[in-house]
Amino acid sequence: MASLALSLDPNYWKNLTITEEDLQFLYNHLLETETPQTAAELAEVLIRERIRREIERLKQEQVAGGEIYQPKNHYRPGQTLRFPALGMTQGVVVGVRPGFNPDLPPFEVVEVEFDSQTRKEFAAGLPEHALNAPIRISEQDPLLDPKYVIKHYGREIAAKLTAVFETNPDLVRIAGAWFPRALLVDVSVGYLNLAEAVLEMAGGGPLPTQAILEQIELPSDVNPKLTEFSLNLALQEDGRFDEVGPAGQILWFLKRLEPEAVQTPPIFLKYSPTELPGEPSQSILQELNRLVFDELENPETPSEEVGEVTLSLIFPHWRAGTLPLTGAMVNLFPTAYESPRVRFNFVDEDDGNIYPGWVVRSHRYIYGLQEWYTRQGVIPGSLITVRQGEKPGEVFIRARKKRPTKEWLRTVLIGSDGGIVFTMLKHTVGVEYDERMIIIIPDPERLDQVWEQTYRQRVPLDRIVRSMTKELAKLNPQGHVHAQELYAAVNLVKRCPPSALLAILASLPNISHLGDLYFRLSEEEASHE
Known part of the structure; x- marks a missing residue:
């Protein structure tokens, strides 16, 4: 005879709330x-503890709180019954009468x-019935399988734990x-001073924490892992030190030498x-955005991780010696649990x-390539x-080289008044480039001055856009x-x-959209000086 299986509510793990009992257990x-x-x-x-508790609870439900209803038994008014098919709901027998069915x-x-x-009627005194099967804990219920629950709900439960832990002063991370x-x-502060000296000697x-421990001789008569964790916390709470390791690795750096x-x-x-005139x-x-990589746009991590x-x-x-940390590039670089900077x-x-490279997570750029x-x-x-x-903490980079050739390329010149002028000049180039993005800059230092002046004077962006559109239009016969x-x-x-x-x-x-990504100045605007 088949048995009746007890299992968890389908939404048990989805709706899980972290209780005080859970926190005390952890x-x-x-x-x-x-x-x-x-x-x-x-x-x-x-998850494993909750499953243990729930199995124990289900077992207890079989022997507590009233007799389990089975059709083969006889019952009397006033008797308390529990119904497995109704989630172990309890009810009281209020009446018994003869039943009739010719079959x-x-x-x-x-x-x-x-x-x-609510009142319902149930059969009794039937020796042959499916509900007479013995009750057992369902071995097929995936919600009682730790591997299944960890795979499908582990990340969500971990996020709930983190939210609760962050409000608990008795725990540190x-x-x-x-x-x-x-x-x-x-x-003590003495050991922290020694740690500073060790890092200074290392540039x-x-x-890693272990390398610092070996040189400052912090007493380790307790669990070595506790000693290491304690030093990590002390370094983290001291403003002189910066934890710069990628996720899963702890590395320390002196902030003043970064x-x-x-x-x-x-x-x-x-x-x-600034407040924009509208939405694009x-x-x-x-x-x-498919053609450029800009960290200022809303990051969209691709659904499939890219390797290159x-x-x-x-x-x-x-000019800054950096790369943008866009959604398409996030997976290529090391990240961290908390550190704003990753070495x-x-x-x-x-x-x-x-x-040496640095991921500056808060501002979404990668530094170190000047x-x-x-x-x-x-x-x-x-x-x-x-x-x-x-290897972890390592990123490959390659310049797309080609045989050096002289080519006509867009070149930026700067007038005595700081104005920007574009012209086409011949330059020798030995790298591959995007034809729409390449700009030769003969005098970067002079352009730095223009940048600083624009930044200091807060020149409106629309004025710059209009000026650059006019200059670029001069290089195209169609404008x-x-x-x-x-x-x-x-x-x-x-x-x-x-x-x-x-x-x-x-x-x-005075600027019209021609289709695709092309724009054109009106003749009046193009001729206006």
Whole structure:
């Protein structure tokens, strides 16, 4: 005979609420193991414990709170019954009468009251019935399978735990791992001063915690993991130190020895959002965003992780020695649980040389390529390929080289009044480039002065867009200007994302959209000086 299986409510894990009992269990777990754990690891521990509790509860329901209804038994008024098919709901027998069915042997009908409003009738005295099967805990219920629950609900439960832990003063977090504050080893300021000296001798870092521990001789007569975690917390709470390791790895750096561009965005990357005249066409914006990589746009992480990206540089990133951290590139670079800055290494794919790199997460750019740009002859508009490294904390980078040739290229000249002029001149170039993005800059220092003046005087963006459109139109016999060309040109003197550029283009009365990404000045505007 088949048995009746008890299982969890289908929404049990989806609607799970973290209780005080759960928190106490996890706190005791951390005390017993003396090992810091991430929210994801603790979520697995909690899932297994919850499943144990629920199985125990289901077992208890079979023997507590009234007799379990089975059709083979006889019942009397006043008797309390529980009904497995109704989620173990309890009811009281209020009446018994003979039943009649020519296809069945003699039986009884019991009337059961569940509440003052609900009564139902059930058969009794039937030796042959499916509900006479013995009750068991369902072994097929995936909601009682730890592997299934961890896979489908683990991330959501970990997020709930993190939200609760962040409000609990008894728990502390380092690089995503949690631990009770009460068990931490006291780390005096003397040991922190020694840690500063160790990092200074290492050029600021980065160094793992263990390397620092070995040199400062912090007493370790307790669990070594506790000692390491305690030092990590002390370093984190001291403003001299910066945790710069990628997720899963803790590395320390002295803040005062970090590059200035890591602590504060270079002027070339600073964007001051202003009230725009309207919203750009989303279809046109999407088309332009497919052609450029701009960290100021709303990041959209691709559904499929990409292992390699080729992008074209705009002047601000070229001048600052940076790359944009866009949605398409997020997966290529190391990230962290909490650290706003992550230290890693660029590896030149052609010669194997290593260049220290920094992911500045809060401002969405990657710093550390100024020397590499110079060595490789990279210019604004150059094509650069970035791909995931073969080791953690490593990213490969390659300049798309070609045989040097002399070509007519868009060149920016600066007048004595600081005005920008575009012309076509011949230059020798040994790198591949995007034809719409390339701009030769003979005098970068002079352009720096223009940038600083534009930034200081807060020149309106619409004035710059109109001026650059007019200058670029002179290079085209039809007077057409492509939005991608204009994007590269405007970013020569003021940081401007594609959305702001297109919003301004749509609002200017003397500029018309020709289709695709082409725009044209009216004859009156083009001839006006």
